[in-house]
Amino acid sequence: MNVWTPGADAARRPVMVYIHGGAYATGSGSHPLYDGSRLAAEEDVVVVTLNHRLNAFGYAYLARLVPGFEDSGNLGQLDLILALRWVRDNIAAFGGDPDRIMLFGQSGGGAKIATLMAMPAAEGLFHCAATMSGQQVTASGPINATTRAVTWLKALGLTPDRAAEAATLPVERLLEAQAVQDPILGFGGLYFGPVLDFRALPRHPFYPDAASSGLKTPMIIGNTREETLGFMGDDPKNQDLTWDTLPGRLTPSVMRIDVAPEVVVDAYRRMHPDWSPDQVLIAATTAGRSWRGAVIEAEERAKAGAPAWVYQLDFPGVMASGRKGAFHTADIPLVFGTVASPESRVNGPGAETVSAAMRKAFAALARDGDPNHPGLPRWDRYELPQRQTLLFDVEPRMANDPRGDERAFFAAIPYIQPGT
Template sequence: MSGGVDRRTVLAAAAAATWMPSPLRAAPASVLVRTRSGPIRGLVEDGLHVFRGIRYGQDTRPRRFLAPLAPPPWQDPVAATDFAPSCPQKGSVGATSEDCLFLNVWTPGVSTAARRPVMVYIHGGAYSTGSVVTPLNDGRHLAAQGDVVVVTVNHRLNALGYLYLARLDPRFPDSGNAGQLDLILALQWVRDNVAAFGGDPGKVMVFGQSGGGAKIATLMGTPAARGLFHRATTMSGQQVTASGPLNATMRARAYLDRLGIDPSRLERLGELPVQRLIEGLDVSDPILPSGGVYFGPVLDQHILLRHPFYPDANPQGLPIPMMLGNMHDETRAFIGEGSAAVRGLDWDNLAARLAPELRVDILPDYVVSRYRTFYPRHTPLEIFYAATTASRSWRGQVIEAEERAKAGAPAFVYQVDYVSPQAPMRGTPHGMDIPLAFGTIDAPGSPSGTGPAARAASAIMMGAYLAFARSGDPNHSGLPHWPKYDLSKRATMIFDRAAHVENDPRRAERLLFAQVPYIQPGT
């Protein structure tokens, strides 16, 4: 165990190691907390104080594509007992509304003297979909086992949060990064109010999976986010570069054309029903060869002044300890075994099937030949998933870790190898770390299973996350020593039912794809 880890971290890790899933038994008791905006009333559930649907921003419907505003103060207690709607999007996440700037809090107690670490979760779904209104993101296990305050945040997505209109109409200067500004407003709420929930505003960790991790990587170099968080963990989510303003404008024009709106009449966007805005997302992307239109943060020289990790790690984020993780088989979650890309896959068609999925300009036949040398026992299907994971999902994390190492900034890198006994053929797909880190392995939709292996893997990961939240160092008594990442050893913690450190795992794959330039998908 490394130095600087206090007794509370050891106790938290020990508690996580004995975690067992249990049903939620909601008690009728309520609890009142006074925030700077006004009093709110939550519930006491199994000894935890839980607040669902706390408003941190005003309704965005009257301010489409503009920066969010904090809510006006209120006098009478407001109920915070039910989740609020999520941002409108394609797909189903339950209730949706443009009035979606709400967050949720789980805390062991509301004494202002407690000064607990704060863990703020930002959901995935790229920049277009997703929500924290899901049992997988329930904060009760982390809060109860780790003696921390857990906050989960919803914000604007897709065109509502990232449609870049500034070059078309100066009335919308913040439009390309409005969703990021929502998150900044939520973090300002945490800074100003979390002490009333027993949290320490000077010890805030942000963590996020997939698109949530990408949003965090972007926030680390966003001037308006400076000082709002003090540790960062990205879970299969990287943002090496942001969308350029010219490409973002091309996407905006394609989207407007789909809606039938002249770029000189953007006030009409405010007149359309939100469902029409969501239907417009089906337009083909003018930059990417396939898929719907991409929306994400924009290098607008207004909110975002430079790329997050190009040409190097943004200096603003260097003092913030960072933990970066990826799954061993990321793309098994994106490309199903029944899909056209892999149906009937064999050695004769492997290179052709790989070509559009690698997302980098490299000779696919060469990739196949190298992988057959690396892994002579691999099947075509195994090579397909290994190569697509290494070229597009894992590559961004490698770059971010390398750039921080070059700058001497603290970084801890991990890889999850845990395979659910319930679905061993799926390997370790994108999203496996969510239930393991939250301890929600028994939640509906969890890919982990609930057996002894899942409980062991979850306890190890929860312990690391809790230690990192407390000290900025993930080492705890349940782990072998986890060194910081550097370019000489590239030490990587491998999370499974047990944990161990490997130096430079998948080295041959890393060197293969380092031969060609990397372009952040979507940018």
């Protein structure tokens, strides 16, 4: 755990606890972009980053195979709860206010926060939250989670009744065994993530509705406009596409939803006849695969009357290939104020302006339960049918239902997150 504070005194400052991304498989709270020194000093808050168990160590579900592993499918989440208890009990010694604790996280970090909002043991440990390109609508069911665990054990040379022996094997071997093809998805390595075990996690986070335990928690929900540019933009196979080759890049394994590629291409050519095939690829995968969870979370909270402020990052960064866009992870250095870091790909003219606006909004939520501050237009809560959204750019502005045509198109297609 890392703590940055303006002073170890009795000031009782708001506390901002960051949960790192990397899905549920990789990552660390000590990445240079998560340096909390500037955020703490300029916004007068206490910043905390942390680590927790990941991949099979944190989420391999062995509860239905051998006794003694009842909580194994959610150990990573339970680590976070233990860390939050430590923050609650000790942060006053670092000048923090245990009654004003905010969680914020990007990608997998945001998904972990959404999951915590449905876990009874996490209730009362934080008072507001922000998910940045990280939404978790559902969780892996116990049957699929068990199938994945059995597949992992087989790769280790163990039968299900010998699952406990995995704890005696070298770490390297445990990690290598996760490279086997996922038996549920049919592609990629094994997925390990939160499990609907009816114990630590008694229900899905946002399906069929928002968990009641999190409805009183003020929440920022955000995404970036060209989200999947961060995953796909530097791959030569995703550049210089034609209308004939584009459908081959929009397969269900890429889209992560079951829809015919030709249907998607036809819809986008009708909605945006001036867009190129390259633009359609990034827009469609963003709207159907990444942004979709954010829409569901925002709308379920709106239906329940729960406070939520939604943003879309429009300010662009630059990929290694030179392609520009507001890609996945672009909001991290903006919120932390680490745009000058060598690790940041968001550092062009205007980056400091956008960073200041985002830093102050997140700190305002931590401080007052409302992200509005003088550097922004009035940021209204997300409500239906307006779908108010703040577009973060050099000149931030409010918009109702941005990309509404894309949202409506994908709303008609069943959405089940990978891993569930």
